[in-house]
Each structure stands twice: as structure tokens, then as C-alpha cells.
Amino acid sequence: MSQRRDALAFDLDGTLIDSAPDIAIAMNRLMAELGRPEIELPAIRRMIGDGAGTLVERALTAASVPHRAEELDIYLKRFLAHYEAEPVRLTRPYAGVLETLAALRAAGYRCAVCTNKPQRLTDIVIEVLGLAPYFGAILGADAVKNRKPHPDHLAVALTAIGATSAQAVMIGDSANDVAPARALAMPSIVMAYGYGRAPLSELGADLILDDFAKLPDALRKIDAGL
Structure with a gap:
């Protein structure tokens, strides 16, 4: 197993x-x-x-x-x-995000944010939307020397939560998320509703989801070797 x-x-x-x-x-x-x-x-x-x-x-x-x-x-x-x-006038978590993050935390998952958004704005948005308690580390673009798609960004985020690439999965919506995961020999999951510009089928992600609430099942599939 x-x-x-x-x-x-x-x-x-x-x-x-x-x-x-x-x-x-x-x-x-x-x-x-x-x-x-x-x-x-x-x-x-x-x-x-x-x-x-x-x-x-x-x-x-x-x-x-x-x-x-x-x-x-x-x-x-x-x-x-x-x-x-005015960074959070209309910004909202996607459907199922808060509930799923709560379930993942309860199940013992360690979570980090790895984003190309500036750190100051990242911190503001995550705090106001009530997402901060679910993450052990939050790393914006200017918190690291080399931002995504460079693998250093992802590697630093994992180190900050005491994890290695062998223990981790990257969840994103674009090539900038899949590329660093592949560089670190990690599986990746992309959300079909996101902002990615390239066709999803060309990204090389392990799984594509259309609903964030499906993430726990997707993680079980990855653990089982798909």
C-alpha cells in the first residue's frame, strides 16, 4: 500500500x-x-x-x-x-473551498499556499476571507528569490511546513503549478474552473477536477497510484 x-x-x-x-x-x-x-x-x-x-x-x-x-x-x-x-470587494473562495480545507485539516493534512500574487496582497486576501487558519505557510511571489514556475518556490513552501516533495501534492490551475511539481517529481492536480491559459489536456497534471470538493477523493486516488 x-x-x-x-x-x-x-x-x-x-x-x-x-x-x-x-x-x-x-x-x-x-x-x-x-x-x-x-x-x-x-x-x-x-x-x-x-x-x-x-x-x-x-x-x-x-x-x-x-x-x-x-x-x-x-x-x-x-x-x-x-x-x-479594495482587494476583497468581490473576491470569494470557490464553492466548497472552506469546507474542504476544514476537512483536510481535520484529516491531518499539512497545507501551504504557493502563489505568484505579491505577499502583502496575499496575506490581506487570505486573512479577510478566513483562509489563514488552514495554512502552515503562505508564500507569495516576493517571499522567494525565484517564483513559480521555478521549483524553488514550491520547495521553499514545502520546507516551511516540514514536508518533502515525496510527501506532497501540488494543487493549482495552470502550467505554472504543474511545471514545478514535475521538476520536483511530485503529482499535481489542476482545477478546470481556473485561470490557466493552456488547454488542460496539455499541462501534464495527474488529475483534472471541476469541483474543489472532489479534492479528498482525488488525493486518495493519487495515494493509490491512480
Whole structure:
């Protein structure tokens, strides 16, 4: 019988929470400052996942805002100021997240968050939404030297909860979650409802779920060797 993998690393946006509506509000406040029309929510969803800087660069490009590389930090700071002013107006955990995390904690799982969201915003959102008690470690993009998809981000998150890759599973929604798991020889699960841009079938995840509440059963399948 296989040993249970009792350490879980979770992506945040598109996996645990639907934050795109608040991200879109903040981004469109920046667009208004720049005299550009609003970017629609579906387009914003497709821009999320690679860190705030990449998000802003994609939005500027989509809105045809001329910009040099050295100007990106200015736009990023303006976007983050808008976002930090109201980060959880519309953001909510996905259905089943709170209940499932509670069940996993009761079952003895060690859990960490491994996200490309800035640490300050990550901490605010997780605390306000009542998710903080379920995680032994919360590591945003700027909490580590190399963020996802670099495996160091995931490895540091696991170390913070006293786990090794042999004891762990990565749960996310995109290639940025699957790639570091594969680099560490870990199984991964992706959520079909998330923000990933690549077709799910191309990611190479061990399992694809359409409902977070199905996660405990999926973990049992992984422990049983699928």
C-alpha cells in the first residue's frame, strides 16, 4: 500500500479564490487614468497567473499603451495601489473551498499556499476571507528569490511546513503549478474552473477536477497510484 501524501501546496488565484473581478476593477482604474477603455473581465482572467508585473504588461499591451521596459514599475505601482485599496470587494473562495480545507485539516493534512500574487496582497486576501487558519505557510511571489514556475518556490513552501516533495501534492490551475511539481517529481492536480491559459489536456497534471470538493477523493486516488 502506498504511503499517504499528507502535504498539500495550493495556488491561490483561480484555485482557492476567484479574485479576477477585483483585479479587473483595479486594472480598469489604471486604464481610466491612462485614457483607455475598460478591459473586459474574461480578458483579465486570461492575464492572471504569472505575477502582477506580467499582468500589468499584458494589460498595457492589450490596451495599446506605449511603454518602455523601464516604465513598467511605475505602472505596476499604480495598479497595486488601486488593488490594495479594495482587494476583497468581490473576491470569494470557490464553492466548497472552506469546507474542504476544514476537512483536510481535520484529516491531518499539512497545507501551504504557493502563489505568484505579491505577499502583502496575499496575506490581506487570505486573512479577510478566513483562509489563514488552514495554512502552515503562505508564500507569495516576493517571499522567494525565484517564483513559480521555478521549483524553488514550491520547495521553499514545502520546507516551511516540514514536508518533502515525496510527501506532497501540488494543487493549482495552470502550467505554472504543474511545471514545478514535475521538476520536483511530485503529482499535481489542476482545477478546470481556473485561470490557466493552456488547454488542460496539455499541462501534464495527474488529475483534472471541476469541483474543489472532489479534492479528498482525488488525493486518495493519487495515494493509490491512480
